[in-house]
Amino acid sequence: MKPTIRIAAAQTPNGSEMVLYRHDESFLIRVDGEVLMHSRQHESELELARLGCAHIADEPETAVLIGGLGLGYTLRQCLDIVKKDARVTLCELMPAVVEWNREHLGVLAGYPLSDKRVRVKQTDVVDHLARHKGAFDAILLDVDNGPSAMTDAANSRLYGPQGIRICCRALKARGCLAVWSAEPSKPYEQALVRAGLAVRRYRVAAYKGGKAQSRFIWVASHDAAQLPPGGGEPKPPPVKRRRR
Secondary structure (H helix, E strand, O other), rough: OOOOOEEEEEOOOOOOOOEEEEEEOOOEEEEEEEEEEEEEHHHHHHHHHHHHHHHOOOOOOOOOEEOOOOOOOOHHHHHOOOOOOOEEEEEEOHHHHHHHHHHHHHHHHOHHHHOOOEEEEEEHHHHHHHHHOEEEEEEEEEOOOOOOOOOOOHHHHHHHHHHHHHHHEEEEEEEEEEEOOOOOOOHHHHHHHOOOEEEEEEEEEEEOOOOOOOEEEEEEEOOOHHHOOOEEEEOOOOOOOOOO
């Protein structure tokens, strides 16, 4: 049995330890001992880009924002979809994640950070979106395992009502917001609907052949015609009756 080798470590903004490991030809990242990412389970990260960028595959001069680098698979799939004149902004809060991709992980997804279309911003994705009104044809978010961890203050800033409004303002009129999640979240999808967006929910495999282990992706837009086919349509949130 080949050993699991600790390659590097960094501290997250909330003080947790994030560690990069290699086992044989695979890489994984753990946070406080829990597996956050694994290179063998990246199909849903590819699907995030496929669903979020489907409406701009044939469009010239598009602008995409990706929140969260991960192991680089979403970025790679996005680059494979958009045209050569596209602009792709990657927001990654942790410099170690970018450094690890350049030094250790780039081979997994064809060295996506080396693509001339990519601009890396070491910043909070909410802050960047707030400064760019009507700027993006697609916004792809894969941050903190998705909106299910709404108890975390930093997480709710992105996935709560304020974060949704900021995302809406940063989209172009026919743009799409695509959000990855490890778990389903009815409160989040209903918050998207309350924001006036057309929404579709997709259940996708975590890895090829792994139907038993699913992830979830929402795609939302001001223009329902831009949404990819398939998926499920969330039920509208209940209307609160006024007391007489």
